[in-house]
Structure formats: C-alpha cells, structure tokens
Amino acid sequence: MASVTYDKASRIYPGTERPAVDSLDLEIADGEFLVLVGPSGCGKSTSLRMLAGLEDIDQGAIWVGDRDVTHVQPKDRDIAMVFQSYALYPHMTVADNMGFALKIAKVDKAEIRQRVEAAAKILDLTEYLDRKPKALSGGQRQRVAMGRAIVRQPQVFLMDEPLSNLDAKLRVQTRTQIAALQRRLGTTTVYVTHDQVEALTMGDRIAVLKDGVLQQVGSPRDMYDAPANVFVAGFIGSPAMNIGTYQVFDGQAQVGRAKVDLAREAVSALKAEDKNHVVLGFRPESLDRVAPNTDGAIPIEVDVVEELGSDAFVYGEVPNEFGGAEDVHFAAGDSQMIVRIDPRDVPGKGDTVWVKIREGEQHVFSAATGERLSSEVHTDASATHKA
Amino acid sequence: MPLHITGAADPALIELPWDVPLEAWPEEHIAALPRGLSRHVVRFVRHGDGVIAVKETNAEIAHREFTMLRELQRMEAPCVHPVAVVSGRTSASGEPLSAALITEHLAYSLPYRALFSQGLRRATLKRLVGALSVLLVRLHLLGFYWGDVSLSNALFRRDASEFSAYLVDAETGDMHARLTDGQRETDLDIATTNITGELLDLQASEDLDESVDPFDIGARLEKRYRELWSALTETSTHTSNIRMRIAERVRQLNDLGFDLDEIDMEETEDGTAVTIRPKVVDAGFHQRRLMRLTGLDVQENQARRLLNDLDEYRAWRDQPDQDEAHAAHEWLTTMFEPTVRAVPRGLRGKLEPAQVYHEVLDHRWYLAEAADHDVPLPVATASYVKNILPTKDDEQAVLGRSIAEMTAELPALTEEHGTEYAARDPYANDNTYAWGRVPEPDESEPPTVRRSSTRIPVRNAPVVPGRDRERATADAPPSPPSEPTAE
Numbered sequence: 057m058a059s060v061t062y063d064k065a066s067r068i069y070p071g072t073e074r075p076a077v078d079s080l081d082l083e084i085a086d087g088e089f090l091v092l093v094g095p096s097g098c099g100k101s102t103s104l105r106m107l108a109g110l111e112d113i114d115q116g117a118i119w120v121g122d123r124d125v126t127h128v129q130p131k132d133r134d135i136a137m138v139f140q141s142y143a144l145y146p147h148m149t150v151a152d153n154m155g156f157a158l159k160i161a162k163v164d165k166a167e168i169r170q171r172v173e174a175a176a177k178i179l180d181l182t183e184y185l186d187r188k189p190k191a192l193s194g195g196q197r198q199r200v201a202m203g204r205a206i207v208r209q210p211q212v213f214l215m216d217e218p219l220s221n222l223d224a225k226l227r228v229q230t231r232t233q234i235a236a237l238q239r240r241l242g243t244t245t246v247y248v249t250h251d252q253v254e255a256l257t258m259g260d261r262i263a264v265l266k267d268g269v270l271q272q273v274g275s276p277r278d279m280y281d282a283p284a285n286v287f288v289a290g291f292i293g294s295p296a297m298n299i300g301t302y303q304v305f306d307g308q309a310q311v312g313r314a315k316v317d318l319a320r321e322a323v324s325a326l327k328a329e330d331k332n333h334v335v336l337g338f339r340p341e342s343l344d345r346v347a348p349n350t351d352g353a354i355p356i357e358v359d360v361v362e363e364l365g366s367d368a369f370v371y372g373e374v375p376n377e378f379g380g381a382e383d384v385h386f387a388a389g390d391s392q393m394i395v396r397i398d399p400r401d402v403p404g405k406g407d408t409v410w411v412k413i414r415e416g417e418q419h420v421f422s423a424a425t426g427e428r429l430s431s432e433v434h435t436d437a438s439a440t441h442k443a
Numbered sequence: 444m445p446l447h448i449t450g451a452a453d454p455a456l457i458e459l460p461w462d463v464p465l466e467a468w469p470e471e472h473i474a475a476l477p478r479g480l481s482r483h484v485v486r487f488v489r490h491g492d493g494v495i496a497v498k499e500t501n502a503e504i505a506h507r508e509f510t511m512l513r514e515l516q517r518m519e520a521p522c523v524h525p526v527a528v529v530s531g532r533t534s535a536s537g538e539p540l541s542a543a544l545i546t547e548h549l550a551y552s553l554p555y556r557a558l559f560s561q562g563l564r565r566a567t568l569k570r571l572v573g574a575l576s577v578l579l580v581r582l583h584l585l586g587f588y589w590g591d592v593s594l595s596n597a598l599f600r601r602d603a604s605e606f607s608a609y610l611v612d613a614e615t616g617d618m619h620a621r622l623t624d625g626q627r628e629t630d631l632d633i634a635t636t637n638i639t640g641e642l643l644d645l646q647a648s649e650d651l652d653e654s655v656d657p658f659d660i661g662a663r664l665e666k667r668y669r670e671l672w673s674a675l676t677e678t679s680t681h682t683s684n685i686r687m688r689i690a691e692r693v694r695q696l697n698d699l700g701f702d703l704d705e706i707d708m709e710e711t712e713d714g715t716a717v718t719i720r721p722k723v724v725d726a727g728f729h730q731r732r733l734m735r736l737t738g739l740d741v742q743e744n745q746a747r748r749l750l751n752d753l754d755e756y757r758a759w760r761d762q763p764d765q766d767e768a769h770a771a772h773e774w775l776t777t778m779f780e781p782t783v784r785a786v787p788r789g790l791r792g793k794l795e796p797a798q799v800y801h802e803v804l805d806h807r808w809y810l811a812e813a814a815d816h817d818v819p820l821p822v823a824t825a826s827y828v829k830n831i832l833p834t835k836d837d838e839q840a841v842l843g844r845s846i847a848e849m850t851a852e853l854p855a856l857t858e859e860h861g862t863e864y865a866a867r868d869p870y871a872n873d874n875t876y877a878w879g880r881v882p883e884p885d886e887s888e889p890p891t892v893r894r895s896s897t898r899i900p901v902r903n904a905p906v907v908p909g910r911d912r913e914r915a916t917a918d919a920p921p922s923p924p925s926e927p928t929a930e
Contacts, residue, residue, distance in 0.1 A: 070620055109625040110588075130629045137629075143593070143637065145644035156643055157636050160658060221501055 058121030058134075058211040060084040060107065060244060065116035067102050076102045078268040079116065084261075087242045089235065091259035093249055094291070099268035101216055104248045108214050109133050120211055136210035138218060144189045144197055151176070151185040154203040161208075168207070175206040178240055198230065202237065213238070213245040219254070231258055252292050256280070264288050282432040286421045289337045295369060295394045299337040301423055309336050312374040314354040316413060322420035322430040333423035340369060340394040342417035342433070346410050353410040356393050358403050368399040370409060450509065450527025450545065455491060461532045464540055465499045474548075484541075487548055494548040495526055502530040502542035504614055509544055511613040518585050519727075521578060522610040523549055523598070549609055551795050552598040555641070556650075565655060570606050572638065572660055574599060576667040577700075578608035579634060580675065581726050588626045590615030593637035601794065603744035603801045631668060635661040674699060678720040685717050692719060700743045702728045736771035739779070741797035748801050749779070778820060785824045786832065793835045803827045 062082040068075045077099040084090045092100040105111040107118055109130030117126045125133045144153055155172045163171075176182045179199040189197055205213060218234070219227045235258045238245050249255055255262045256276040263273040264287075272284040283289035289297050302309040302316075307323045309316045318334065326334065346353050356372040372393055395411055403409050420430035448456055460468055465484045474487040474494045484499045500508075505528045512525035523546040532540035555571060575597055582589060589596075589610070596612040619626070642657035651657075674695065681688045685708075693703050704723040711718060729746035733739055733753075741749065756778060757770045782803055783796040794802065807823035 108629070110623065110629055111625065112623045130625045131632050143595070143640065145640050145647070147644050147647035148640075152643065152647075153640075156640055160636060160639055160661060221504055 058244060059086045059088075059119075060212055060246065061119040062103070062107075063117045063119065065103075065106060065113050065118050067099075067106055067111050068114045075114075075268050077106065077265075080270055082263055082270060082273060084244060084246060087244055089238050089245045089247065089258060089260045091247045091249060091255040091262045092265060093252055093255040093262055094265035094271075096250060097267075098265040100248045100250075100265050102268075103265065104214055104216055104246055107133075107212070107246060108135060108137055134211045135214060136205045136208050136212070137214045137216070138202065138205045144200055146189055149186050149188060150181060150192070150200055150203075153189065153200055154207050157204060158207055171207045171209065172203070175203045178206065178237070179203055195229075195233070198233075202234075206241065211244065213243055215245065215247045217249055218247075219249075227254075234258065253294055256292065262292075264291060278432075281434060282428065283337075283419065284428050286335050286337070286426040289419055289421070293339060295340050297337045297339050297419065298393050299335060301333055301335050304332050304334055309334055311336070311354050314352055316352045316354070316418075318420060319416070319418055319430045322418070325422075325429040327422070327424065329424040330422050331424075334429070335421040335423050335426065337419035337421065338413045338417060339419075339433075341396040342414050343395045343411040344414055345395075345397060346412045348410045350410065350412060353412050354393075355408050355410055356395060358405055358407045358409060359392070360405070361397075361402050363399055363402065365399065368397050368402055370395040370397055370403065372409070375408075445531050446529070446533075447531045448527050448529050449506075450525065453491075453526070456527060456529075456545070459488065459490070459497075461529055461543070462535050462540070464534070465497060465543065496523070496546045496548050498544045498546075499541040500544060500614070502528070505530065505542045505544040508612075508614045511616055511618065512546065514618055515582075515585070515587060515610065515613065520582060520585055520587065520610065521607065521726075522613065523547060546611075549598055549600070549611075551798070552600050552609060554598060555594040556645075558599065565652075567606075568642075568651075568655065568660060569663065570604075571599060571608075572664045573667055574602075574606040574608040575634070575638070576664050576671060577726075578610065579630065579664075579668055580671045582610065583622050583627055583630070583672070584675070584724060584726075586619045586621055587613075588617045588619060588622055589613075589630050590617065590633070591637070592630055592634035594641050595637075600742060601798050602742040603748040603798070604805075605744040607742045607744070627672075631665050634668075635665055638664055671699065675701060675721060675724050678718050680711065680716050680718045682716045685719075689719060692721070696721065696724060697728050700728050700730075700747070701726055702731070736768060737775045737779075739775070739797065741795075745795075745797040745801055748804065749797065752778070752800075752804060782820060782824045785821075785828055787828065790828065790832050793832055799827075799832070802831070806831060 060082075061084070062080040064079045064081055065077065066075045066079055067077040080099075080103055082090075092103055094100050102111055106113050107120075109125070109128065113126050117124055119125065120133060120135065148156070151169075151172050154175060155168045158168045158171065159165075172185070173182070176185050179202065181196065181199055181203065184192060184196065189200065192200065215234070219230055222230060231254055234247075247258060249258075256279070259276060261273060261275055262279050264271040264279065266287050272279065272288045274282075279288060279292045283292060283297075286299060290299055300311070302311055304310075304318065304323065304326065305315070307318055307320070309318055316336070318336070322334065326332070343354075348355070355375055356370065357375055358370050358372045360371040362369045362371065370393075372395070374393055395409070397403075397409070417433050418430055419428065419433060421428055446457070446461055459472065463469075465486050468486060468488070472488050474489045486497050488495050488497050498505075509525045509528045512522055515522045516524055526545040526547055528542060528544055530542040532542065534540055558567065558571065571594065575592070575594065578597060579589070579592060591612065591614070596610070597608045598611050599606045599608055639657045639661035642651060642655065642660055645651035646653060646655070646657065679688070679692070689706065689708075692706075696703050702725040703721050704725055705721075707718075707720040707722045709718050709720075710716070727743055729750055730741065730743050733741065733746040733750055736753070737749075739746075739749070753771055753774045756774045757765070757767075760770065760773075762770070779800055782800055786793075786796075786799055793799075803820070803824050806827040807818050807820065810818040810823055810826060
C-alpha cells in the first residue's frame with residue numbers, strides 16, 4: 057500500500073487553453089479513502105484518470121508511494137480501477153471468476169489460490185468459492201466482482217462513479233458496503249462522485265474541485281463546518297446552505313428588514329474591494345425561531361413545508377419591502393430560504409416565521425473574492441428544537 | 444414525467460408497449476434472434492418491416508450511449524445504429540420503468556456465442572479475435588476509448604472467409620480528439636482479460652474444446668492489435684528513393700484494407716533523411732473501390748474477394764484496352780447478379796448476397812479440384828444452391844421461435860444434444876455484471892422446451908463423389924482458397 061501525491065499536476069487537452077485539471081496539489085495518505093467531488097466538468101474524473109494513466113500528465117507529476125509514475129504505463133502503475141461493470145462468468149466457479157485475471161499476469165497457481173482465499177475471507181465468500189455465480193445473491197455477486205480487483209493486491213484502488221447505474225436504494229446499500237470494505241482492506245482508495253452526500257458519507261477526506269481547480273480538501277466535518285469559499289459552502293450540505301450577499305452597516309448585515317450582527321473577526325477582515333458587502337451563509341439548522349421583535353430576527357414567508365418525520369424544513373422567502381435585499385441570491389433559488397424547524401410545530405403556508413441565526417453559526421465570506429472570513433462553525437444540532 | 448421518445452422520426456415507435464417491463468413484453472412483439480450476454484435486459488423486437496434491439500438502462504446512460512453511437516455512426520465507425528431513447532416510462536399502475544435505448548438490428552450479424560454453438564473451429568476463433576482487433580484499431584484511430592472491450596460487446600458478420608466485428612455496447616466509452624497511449628493500453632488490457640474470461644467460461648460450459656488455450660487467444664488479440672496499429676501509424680525514416688518508399692507504404696496500407704488520406708513528411712534535422720508518418724488513414728479501401736466500380740455496398744473482405752474475381756474476369760476476357768468501369772459493369776451483370784439471383788427466395792435469408800457469391804467461388808474451387816478441370820460459374824452456383832445453401836442456418840434474422848427458446852441462452856444444439864433440451868437456468872445465462880441489479884435466484888425448475896428443428900452444423904465442403912471417401916477419414920476439410928489473410 058502507498059500514498060498518492062499529485063504534484064502540481066495539470067492536464068491540458070490539445071487545442072484548449074484552459075487546463076482540464078490545473079496544477080493539482082494533493083496528498084493522499086497511505087490507506088486513506090479520498091473522494092474527489094464536484095459538479096460535472098470540474099475535472100474530478102480527469103484527475104482520477106491521470107492517476108490511472110488514462111490521461112497524460114502535461115505538467116507536474118504524480119507519485120505513488122516513492123515512485124514517480126508520471127510516464128509509467130497504466131498496467132505498471134500497480135493501481136486497480138474498479139469498474140462499475142465487471143462481468144461474472146456464469147459457468148466458472150467463484151474462485152475462478154476472482155482469480156483468472158491473475159493467471160494472465162502469470163502469477164503462480166498456489167499464489168493465486170492463496171490470494172483468492174484471502175480475498176474471499178474478507179468478502180465473506182469462503183464457503184462459496186467452489187460454487188457458480190448463480191448460487192449467489194445479488195449482493196454476493198457484487199462482492200465477487202470486487203474480489204477480482206482485490207486479488208490483484210494493488211497499491212491503490214480507483215473508482216469512478218461506481219454507483220451511477222444503481223437505483224437509489226441499492227446505491228445507499230452499496231456505498232456503505234464499499235466504505236466498510238475499504239476500511240477492512242486498508243488500501244488507499246480514490247473515489248470520484250458528483251454526489252456530495254456520497255462524498256460526505258464515504259470519504260475519510262473530500263477534495264472539492266471546480267473548473268479544474270482544487271477548492272478545498274478536508275474531512276467531511278471540515279467541509280461542512282468551515283467551507284473555504286462560497287462555492288464549497290453552497291456545494292456541500294443537503295439541503296443547501298442559505299447564502300446571500302448583503303450590505304454591511306456598523307458591523308451588521310442588512311438581511312431583509314433585519315440587522316444581523318456579524319462576527320467581529322469577519323468584519324475586521326473586510327477589505328476595500330468588498331465595498332461594504334459580505335456574503336453571509338447559514339445552514340438551515342443554524343436558525344432558531346424567535347419572537348418577531350427580537351434583535352436580528354429575519355422574517356420568512358412560508359411557501360412550502362417539507363415534513364420528513366424526524367425533521368421539517370420550511371422553504372420560504374424573505375419579504376423584499378426594505379432595502380438591502382435586492383442582492384440576495386440563495387443557493388436554494390432566488391431569495392428562497394430554507395429553515396429546519398421542529399416537526400411538531402409546523403407553520404402553515406403563507407404564515408410568517410421569524411428566525412435568528414444562532415450565535416457563532418454564521419459563515420461569512422468576502423463579497424469580492426468569495427473566500428472565507430469567519431472562523432469555523434460548530435453546529436449544535438440539538439439546539440434546533442429548543443425554540 | 445410523461446413518456447418521451449427522442450431520436451428517429453418514426454411515429455410507430457410510440458405504439459410499442461412501453462408501459463410493460465421489457466422482460467414481460469408480449470410474444471407477438473419479440474423476435475427470436477441470437478442474443479449475446481448483456482448486463483441489461485435486451486430484447487429484439489419486431490417493428491415495421493424490420494427488427495430493432497431494445498435495451499433497458501437508466502435514462503442518463505441511455506442518452507449518453509445514444510449520443511455516442513450517433514457520433515460513431517457519423518464517423519462511419521463499424522457500430523450498430525442508434526434509433527431512439529425512450530424515457531419517462533411508467534407501468535399501468537404508475538410505477539416508473541427503466542429508460543430504453545433502441546438500436547437497429549444489424550442484419551446477418553451474430554453474437555459470438557451463436558458462432559460457438561455451430562461447432563466452432565479453432566481457425567474461426569482466431570478470425571473472431573482478428574476481427575475484434577481490427578475493430579479496436581479502427582475505433583482507436585477515431586479517438587474512441589471503449590472501456591469494455593469484449594466478444595460479448597461486439598457483433599460479428601461473415602465477411603468472405605473472415606469476420607467483421609461491430610461495436611454494440613458503447614455505454615462505457617468516451618470520445619476524444621486523440622487517444623493517449625494509456626487509454627489504448629488500458630483498452631487492450633481490458634480486452635485481453637475479457638476475452639480470456641469469455642473463453643474460459645465457454646470451456647467451463649463445454650462449448651469450447653479443451654485443447655484451445657484461452658490465454659493464448661487473449662494474447663493473440665494484443666499481438667494482432669499491435670501489428671496493425673504500428674503498420675498504420677508508425678513513422679519510418681528513409682534516406683533515398685522517397686517516392687518509392689511512400690508508394691510502398693501506401694500499398695502496404697491498402698493490403699491491410701486501409702486508405703491513406705493524409706501523410707506527414709518531414710526532413711530530419713540534419714537534412715539527410717525524410718520521415719514518413721501516415722496521418723489520416725481510413726478503413727474500407729476495397730469496400731470503397733468496389734462501391735465506386737459497381738455500386739455494391741459490401742464488407743471489406745467480401746469486397747476484396749469480389750474485386751479479385753473482377754480482376755480475374757478482366758484478365759480472362761483479355762481485352763486490355765477496356766476500361767475498368769466498363770469491365771466492372773459487365774462482370775456485375777453477367778457474373779455477380781445472375782449468381783445471386785439463382786438463390787431461390789426461400790433461401791435468401793441464409794446469407795448476404797456478397798457472402799453467397801464468395802461461397803459459390805469457394806464451392807467452385809472444390810468442384811474443380813474434384814473434377815480436375817474448370818467448372819463454369821452457373822454449374823457451381825446450381826450445385827451450391829442445391830447442396831450447400833439449404834444446410835446453412837438462417838442468419839438474416841431468425842424469426843418466429845417460441846419466447847421460452849429465445850429467452851434461454853443460445854443452445855449449442857448439435858447432433859449429440861438431440862432435439863430436446865432443457866432451457867438453461869436464466870440466471871446462469873445473464874452475464875451478471877457486478878453493479879447491476881441482479882434478481883435473486885429462483886428456486887423453481889427451469890422449463891423444458893421441445894424443439895422440432897435441430898441446427899445442422901455448417902459444412903463448407905460439398906459432397907463430391909470420388910473425393911468423399913477420403914474425406915470421411917480426414918478430420919477437417921482442407922480450407923478453400925480464400926484471400927491471404929493478415930494472420
């Protein structure tokens with residue numbers, strides 16, 4: 057097993073000016089499960105394929121352990137791409153299905169048997185080794201396919217949207233299985249997805265990319281609590297964070313008719329180019345319902361209430377009758393705001409609820425650069441239902 | 444979401460039972476054709492005068508594959524032609540159903556498993572692998588990375604004494620301006636692994652003789668691919684006689700069935716030599732020449748065979764001043780067309796016309812060998828139509844069999860299997876792909892199907908008195924004199 061290092065690695069397709077992947081610097085620790093995530097066209101798959109050897113590395117280098125693999129052929133990189141579509145051969149035993157590819161690589165027979173048995177043990181397939189695939193359940197067949205990659209004992213596993221052709225339910229099951237299996241194997245794994253929920257639930261760390269540029273890398277918690285910029289803030293989290301651009305007066309942001317106190321460190325970090333504006337973000341669960349006359353209370357007109365049993369979300373609008381709100385743009389849609397509320401106390405459509413951003417749960421970003429200005433947020437989830 | 448069909452302007456498509464899962468489509472719609480292994484539900488469906496292939500998959504993948512196949516078709520790649528994508532399907536009770544990709548059924552095409560069920564000879568296996576390596580090279584030249592190269596994901600058509608391979612599954616593929624070496628190497632690696640696995644599986648089911656070494660065949664694909672790739676793309680350096688060198692290179696490419704459209708010539712830095720690199724090569728050299736001369740649209744090796752016959756015809760006519768186009772027209776009307784027309788209507792679905800002509804030429808060779816003198820084409824044709832063609836499988840489209848039979852795996856029905864066979868367990872048949880949704884095995888016994896017809900194994904050699912006595916003792920008939928292959 058080994059670490060993986062992207063050292064200012066770029067991929068520039070012939071005939072294009074903007075790199076598909078731009079000077080990617082990323083260190084993946086030995087045994088780590090790293091998820092590359094971002095919207096389509098962000099360069100996540102290209103980054104993975106550069107490591108796999110499918111895409112050329114036009115600038116910079118990629119290392120696997122202490123070996124520079126930049127110019128090494130794919131099959132000599134000691135990396136296994138786990139495909140979404142492994143064939144299982146119906147007339148061959150489970151053991152042969154798992155081991156035959158090693159025979160092509162001229163691995164010795166006893167060694168093959170030993171590796172297949174070791175993989176079967178990890179996959180709970182030992183008792184099925186001499187059976188045919190038809191004797192297995194769907195889940196077991198998937199594990200046999202994983203076994204084909206495992207017996208190769210690569211330094212790194214690569215997976216590119218392996219769950220994309222599954223239905224929603226099976227996707228949830230399978231992602232848990234893959235994550236659990238990776239922890240048992242301890243093999244360094246790089247996993248690509250466009251789905252931030254998949255990223256949050258599976259990865260030890262997540263790397264968010266946009267337009268070929270790495271935005272932030274960190275643990276799921278880091279990404280959620282301290283998104284480095286407005287893009288990451290809007291991308292990670294479901295439902296999405298409420299984000300808007302507001303004018304700042306005397307250290308307060310004008311949100312609708314409410315004046316919201318901003319964290320002092322954020323206000324002091326404002327620069328001239330921000331022109332007295334900030335981008336303020338707050339998660340749906342960072343809001344408390346308060347009395348209408350409370351300081352900093354934001355009124356929200358309820359459009360829809362989404363009840364999920366354990367939670368309920370209000371989708372509403374900030375009324376626009378006062379200045380300062382014309383710039384408002386929320387990730388959820390134009391001037392729409394999402395609030396998590398107590399599912400036992402649900403307002404009706406058309407009602408107005410007043411909410412206040414909980415102390416220390418603001419995400420403040422520069423209006424000019426989009427970079428984070430405030431410190432990390434520690435969401436106190438239990439507080440939501442107090443109001 | 445309402446039912447949505449994007450693609451061909453064919454209003455009749457909407458009349459198909461899209462509110463029923465494909466697995467349960469009524470038998471009247473289903474055409475029984477040899478199917479390959481697929482990770483999805485695939486059915487051949489009668490539609491209008493023809494047959495279409497319908498594959499269930501998710502909407503995103505279906506649209507992607509449709510676009511990809513369109514692009515490949517535009518570039519004249521050998522692939523199945525996409526017809527439409529059907530999305531927004533719901534059952535009568537409102538349950539959402541998978542989207543479907545519709546492609547045309549490629550007439551006279553066979554999945555490799557159908558070829559194995561006809562008692563495959565080792566040479567045929569090598570030809571299949573050869574065809575697949577040509578397909579891979581052609582796709583790579585176009586910038587297509589396949590991602591899942593296998594015998595299952597291709598269809599094969601007889602092409603004179605060779606096979607031509609066509610891409611059927613583009614789901615895992617990607618189109619690039621130019622492939623990197625890494626992409627080509629990965630495709631080759633995947634191909635080797637998949638083919639070896641497929642052959643090992645055929646051996647495990649006793650459809651392939653033990654004496655064939657799957658690892659050997661897998662390695663063969665790689666070797667053939669590399670030979671062809673370097674012949675088509677390699678840079679060569681020459682110090683003298685450049686004109687001749689280029690002509691030589693062009694001829695070499697033509698022999699491989701490729702045309703040289705553009706070439707890069709560059710003087711070396713010191714000015715003492717010139718490097719030549721083919722820049723744009725196009726497959727189908729013989730195909731295009733025959734098309735130009737006769738209007739016949741056939742496959743590459745068939746074209747080569749027909750052109751050879753045409754050349755022979757011209758030589759034999761001994762009219763050196765007659766131009767090529769004129770001779771071609773004469774050949775077409777006096778040789779080719781009468782031969783093809785001699786096939787009775789009832790036997791026309793057996794083989795493509797060009798393939799029939801090729802086989803008649805082979806047959807004539809056998810007859811001439813036995814008779815020890817030349818046999819005229821009409822005689823050979825009559826003998827072929829009487830003795831050989833009726834024993835062939837219908838390969839245009841094998842319609843009208845029962846649904847149980849068609850949903851079962853292609854049976855390897857030969858004399859020793861008799862006329863009764865138990866449909867194999869459907870779970871043993873699907874090439875179970877790991878991440879696809881797989882139904883749990885069913886406990887009940889698979890149905891037993893009675894077949895009234897038994898496939899008759901193909902015999903190339905006709906029955907000729909005086910020769911067959913020796914033939915009976917010999918294992919394999921001698922190969923007919925076909926065109927030199929690139930083996």
